[in-house]
Amino acid sequence: MQFKDITGHQEVKNHLLNSVKTNRVSHAQLFLGPEGSGSLALAVAYAQYVNCENKKDNDSCGECSSCHKYERLIHPDLHFSYPFYPSKETAVAIDVLQEWRTALQKNPYLGLNYWRDQLDAGNKQANIPIKEVHDIIKKLSLKAFEAEYKVLIMWLPEYLDKEGNALLKLIEEPPAKTLFLLVAENQERILNTIISRTQLVKINKIGHDDMKNYLVDKHQIENSTANEIAFIADGNIQEALNLLAYQEHNSSFTTFVEWMRYIVTDRGSEIMKISDENLSKLGRENQKSFLLYAINMIRQIMLIQQGLRSLVFLKEEELNFVEKFSELYQFEQLTEAINLLEKTHYGIERNGNPKILFLDLSLQLVLLFKYQTFPKGTQYI
Structure with missing residues (x-):
């Protein structure tokens, strides 16, 4: 080498x-x-x-x-x-x-x-x-x-x-x-x-541009996709490779949007179904990749809320979703959502039961987005 x-x-x-x-x-x-x-x-x-x-x-x-x-x-x-x-x-x-x-x-x-x-x-x-x-x-x-x-x-x-x-x-x-x-x-x-x-x-983590160039040069993926994966992986090429493999075999955006739709409308039976039949059967590495993707999407929403659009690396369909979602919830709610996603990611790493972890995560997000209030007031769907 x-x-x-x-x-x-x-x-x-x-x-x-x-x-x-x-x-x-x-x-x-x-x-x-x-x-x-x-x-x-x-x-x-x-x-x-x-x-x-x-x-x-x-x-x-x-x-x-x-x-x-x-x-x-x-x-x-x-x-x-x-x-x-x-x-x-x-x-x-x-x-x-x-x-x-x-x-x-x-x-x-x-x-x-x-x-x-x-x-x-x-x-x-x-x-x-x-x-x-x-x-x-x-x-x-x-x-x-x-x-x-x-x-x-x-x-x-x-x-x-x-x-x-x-x-x-x-x-x-x-x-x-x-x-x-x-x-x-x-x-x-x-x-x-x-x-x-x-x-x-x-040795520090790999920079965003170096990561993006690595993905484009070594794996021949589109610049926009490389930008997105590099942002999510945050300097970890092993995680970038996991995300790349996950995106090649799964539609993370479609799954994420469907999951979030059930959560923000508090549809209990659909939440249980997607947690049991979809998310819990992805396999541990794919489950971790999905959670990282979800964390990234929430972070992108927060960036748009803060007027930092130049730091958003998303395709058009994803960008449209993020822009609409950014108008519905407060910064504090989104911050807590990321904390919940990260705790679930840690639980998956520790070989926790994925059915229990994803169902618990979903229900906590329902409470957060639909019922939890903050001092400045919250806009709900």
Whole structure:
């Protein structure tokens, strides 16, 4: 994987390139960035550049033996560790290495739920167990096979728990030419003893324009659709890919309008039917994508209410709906609607019962839009 293949983050790329050019490669680095930001892809591209046999000024050559092996993720001195779902057949990460390589090559912006789906893990809890920690220590105690650096890329060290303390001595005093790259999303969940032994590489979410260009260039979608998805995904390419897949197979706008019509007219039987027969059967990722779409639509309504039409990225049909809806409700009601949608999204992420969650959400929205009042008064349908 080369830097040129990764969307955005030019400042981070320059920092990583300069660390190699000036021979200031820290042996333990923490790539900290939100899901879908490309932090894992940057770590792989950095490792490839470090071991490239014919480095260019701004990237690895992509042609040497080392680069070819890195592109296929099969370099003998490149090791990965990641959360997985231990079982009798799967004791350490290498037991699902082929699945990992396939997933990462297909989607370098992958999130944990995407990785879970590749393993068909059901409701199992992911972690990095103590056997995996011992396997890491064993692998890194060996000499490098052919590269200058042995590299371990650990994705989501948040899942190490206290077992990670067994790695402290190795991280603090590693064998010569050993490079630890930890790729994390939530600093608060990482052991402080590990954070204190690493150099931080902060990675921000991807900007709107970079996201839009990625969707247009890589997925050949229309500019207006790319604008809309980029706005909803808010810097998370994994979420953008989820939304793109959802829109390819579903009419989110039609479903949203039908659902809202039942809610604002308080049609109980139809609400129960659409919650039970439509929304609850979408599948978890599609349910999350639908809720994000709904959140975006409410936000667009709020933008129009505030006179910020230039920030609204919608097709004509959606724009007409948003304009009409913006005249009916107060800003405070819309804000509370977003809070309810976000709570339901969190419940879906936590494997809550979708029938109960969507029915409860619908009924709370009925109360909010039809009966709840605010100090300035409210206009109702």
